[in-house]
Each structure stands twice: as C-alpha cells, then as structure tokens.
Amino acid sequence: MRVLAHIHTLNDADIIDRTIEAMLQQTHPLDGIRIVDNGSTDGTLERPSLSHAMVVRNKENLGASGAIAGSMRFALDHGYDWIWVFDADSEPEPDALEKLLDLYAGFPPSLQEKVGFLATLHHNVQDGIPRHGGLFARHAFPLDNPGSEARYYPCHIVIWSGCLYRLAAVRQIGLPNPDYVIDWGEYEYAYRVMKAGYKAFIHQDARLRHNTHGHTSQIPVEVKVGPATLTFREAAPIRCYYTCRNSLYFSLYDAEEGRAGLLCTHALGVLHLTLNFLLRPRHHGAQIVACLRGIWHGVTGNIAARY
Numbered sequence: 001m002r003v004l005a006h007i008h009t010l011n012d013a014d015i016i017d018r019t020i021e022a023m024l025q026q027t028h029p030l031d032g033i034r035i036v037d038n039g040s041t042d043g044t045l046e047r048p049s050l051s052h053a054m055v056v057r058n059k060e061n062l063g064a065s066g067a068i069a070g071s072m073r074f075a076l077d078h079g080y081d082w083i084w085v086f087d088a089d090s091e092p093e094p095d096a097l098e099k100l101l102d103l104y105a106g107f108p109p110s111l112q113e114k115v116g117f118l119a120t121l122h123h124n125v126q127d128g129i130p131r132h133g134g135l136f137a138r139h140a141f142p143l144d145n146p147g148s149e150a151r152y153y154p155c156h157i158v159i160w161s162g163c164l165y166r167l168a169a170v171r172q173i174g175l176p177n178p179d180y181v182i183d184w185g186e187y188e189y190a191y192r193v194m195k196a197g198y199k200a201f202i203h204q205d206a207r208l209r210h211n212t213h214g215h216t217s218q219i220p221v222e223v224k225v226g227p228a229t230l231t232f233r234e235a236a237p238i239r240c241y242y243t244c245r246n247s248l249y250f251s252l253y254d255a256e257e258g259r260a261g262l263l264c265t266h267a268l269g270v271l272h273l274t275l276n277f278l279l280r281p282r283h284h285g286a287q288i289v290a291c292l293r294g295i296w297h298g299v300t301g302n303i304a305a306r307y
Contacts, residue, residue, distance in 0.1 A: 001101060002031040003164075004080040007053075008067035009035060011042040019238040020049040022091040028098040030084070034074065036067040055259045062240075063181030064160055065189075072175050075167055083170075087161040091209045100164050103152055113139060114141050116198030118169035119155070120162035120208035131210075133158040133202045152203045156194050160186045162208040169198050179303040183239060184246035188254055189297045195256070233278050237290035240277070241307045244291050248298030270295060 005023050009016055016035075023033050033053035037045055038061040045055060052242045055071070068085055075083045084097065098306040101120045107115070122131040132146065134153030146153035163186075173196050176189045193200060235243075250271060251263040277284040290307065 003028075003029050003082045003084055003097065003101075004032045004034060004071070004075045004078075005084045005086065006034050006036065006071040006075075007086045007088055008038060008064055008066060009040060009044050009088045010038040010061060011040045011044060013040070013042045013044045013047055016044055016047050016088050017049040018085060018091055019088050020052055022094075023086075024052060025094045026092070026097045026289040027095045028101055030097070031080065034071050036062075037069060038062055038067060042199060061181075063185070065176050065180040065182070065185030066178035068160060068185075069175040069178045072165070072167070072170055076171060081167055082164050083167060084164045085160050085162070087210070089211050090161040092120055092162060093207045093209075096162075096206040096208060097164070097238055099203055101201050103201065103206075104166075111199070112226060114197065114199045115166050116173070116193035116196070117163045117165045117200045118206075119158045119164065119200065119202045120206040121202055122159070122162060122203050122208050125209050125211050128242045130204075133200075137251070146202075146204070151205060152201050155200055155202050157187055157190045158200075158202065161210055163181060169193070169196075172196060173198070175242045177303075180246050181242055181306070188246075188250055191250075191255065232275075232280060234271075235287065237286040238307045240273065240287045241290040241294040243273060244294030245298040245303075245305070246294075248295065249301065249303050252299065253301055253303075270298075 007016070007019055007023075012019075020033065020035075023030055035050060035053045035055045037055065037057045039058060044050075045057065058067070062070070062165045072083055078163070080183075082101075086092075100120070104112060104115060104118060119133065123129070124131065133153075134157040173189075173192050176185055180188055190200070247266040248263075251259060251266045255262050270291070274288070274295070277287040277291065281288065297303075
C-alpha cells in the first residue's frame with residue numbers, strides 16, 4: 001500500500017517543521033510527502049524540513065480544495081493507493097497511519113471495496129477535547145456521539161485534515177471541486193463520497209492534534225453594550241466570503257436531498273454571521289461587503305468567482 005501525504009500551506013513558516021516531523025515519525029513509513037504552497041511570503045519554503053518533501057508552489061492561492069485536487073491527481077497518476085491530507089497546523093500521533101491501515105486491513109474484502117476514506121480523530125490543541133465527525137441529515141450536520149468504547153465508527157463528514165482517502169474510490173468519484181477554494185470543500189466532497197455509495201470511518205485511537213477552533217481570529221470576542229455583554233466572532237473577510245457563498249451554493253446546487261431544510265439552516269447561519277458584523281459596522285466594512293458579495297454569488301450560483 002503506497003501512501004502519499006499531502007500538506008497545503010500558506011505562510012506557515014512557524015509550524016510547518018512540526019507537521020513534517022510528525023510525518024517522518026510515523027511507524028508506518030510514508031512513501032512520499034507532497035507540500036503544496038499557495039503563495040507563502042514568510043519563508044515557509046526556506047524551512048529545512050522541506051528537504052524531505054516534494055514541493056509545489058502555486059502562483060496563486062488555490063485554497064485547500066484546489067491544492068488537494070492537484071495532489072489527488074498527482075497520486076492517481078503516480079500509482080499511490082492512498083493520499084493522507086493535512087493542514088499545516090496538524091500533527092498526527094506517530095502510530096496514526098498504522099492504526100488507520102490496520103483498521104482497513106481488518107475489514108472483510110466486501111467492505112474494503114466500499115471504503116471512501118478513513119479519518120483520524122481530531123483533538124483540539126488548546127484543551128484536548130475531541131471533535132467527532134458529522135452526518136448528513138435533512139436540516140443539519142449533527143455530530144456523531146459514538147461513546148469512548150467504540151474503537152471506530154461510521155461518519156459522513158470530517159474536515160480535510162487527517163483524512164486518508166482511498167484512491168481507487170477517488171478515481172470513481174472524481175476530484176474535489178477546486179472552486180470551493182476554502183471552507184465547505186470537504187463537505188461537498190464527503191457528500192459525493194456518500195452519494196457514490198462509499199463509506200467512511202473515524203478511528204478513535206488514531207489521534208490528531210489540531211486547532212479545531214480555527215484561526216485565533218475566529219475566537220469569540222465579548223463586547224460590553226450598555227449593561228449587557230454580547231459575544232461576537234471575528235473572521236477575516238476572505239473567510240466571510242467563502243463561508244457565505246459556499247454554504248448557500250452547496251444547499252442550492254450540490255445537495256440533492258433535504259435541500260429545503262439545509263437551505264434554511266445555512267441561510268440562518270449566513271444571516272447570523274452577517275449580522276455579527278452589521279451590528280458592529282465600525283472597522284468591519286470589509287467583512288460586511290464580503291458577506292453580502294458571498295451571499296449574492298452563492299444564491300446566483302457563481303461558484304467560479306474568487307474573493
């Protein structure tokens with residue numbers, strides 16, 4: 001079983017060494033590490049750890065979806081069996097890959113042929129709390145609650161990082177849609193995995209340390225408004241745009257089942273995000289414009305637009 005590790009980066013000079021070291025420490029050795037850089041300007045590509053990897057530098061930021069699609073195409077063309085996908089701020093434990101492959105090896109052949117991907121269980125780096133996978137439902141994506149006694153459990157949705165995709169399934173399903181850029185690309189692809197009849201599992205003993213709360217700019221901020229204290233979230237304009245656009249586009253154009261319910265849920269989420277900044281217009285003009293532009297492009301189906 002030949003396994004390629006993929007890591008996409010953008011200005012990750014302060015953390016990329018740890019991620020690559022985690023790849024090199026795997027008890028089941030990797031057959032290759034491919035770094036896809038989306039235009040870093042902070043010296044990421046000068047880090048010494050990159051000497052252990054194949055490096056691809058994109059002239060423009062293709063986001064996670066575009067970078068992953070490129071690496072999947074490379075893996076298919078070069079005879080790999082699996083591709084293990086990572087953000088640059090993820091550190092799998094040394095036996096994570098071994099446990100994922102052992103899980104697959106223990107399945108009967110009939111189930112092996114149906115596996116789309118296997119995933120590590122994310123543990124937030126700040127507090128160690130695990131983040132479980134989700135399920136596609138008519139109105140939302142509820143998180144699984146498997147209990148600690150379950151060694152592994154089926155799921156539909158997990159974020160890109162830590163997912164081990166079986167390339168025989170990828171060949172049948174197709175590549176991720178690069179137009180999702182960032183945010184919701186893994187949801188769209190997981191939906192296609194499910195619709196194609198493939199299965200996915202999370203292995204609770206294959207652990208990944210990751211910042212599951214996202215960038216520090218997205219941490220809740222409490223603001224005093226008269227006698228009340230309101231909680232707001234900060235986010236970069238680019239994430240506002242793609243969150244609004246991609247969630248609405250997915251509900252309207254890519255989801256075939258439960259479309260009305262998903263659309264209502266996502267519309268409420270987009271409204272909440274937009275109001276989050278409309279209530280604080282000072283210093284948030286760029287976020288407001290990004291949300292409104294993302295809403296328009298999502299509703300009109302303009303998935304080819306870029307921030």
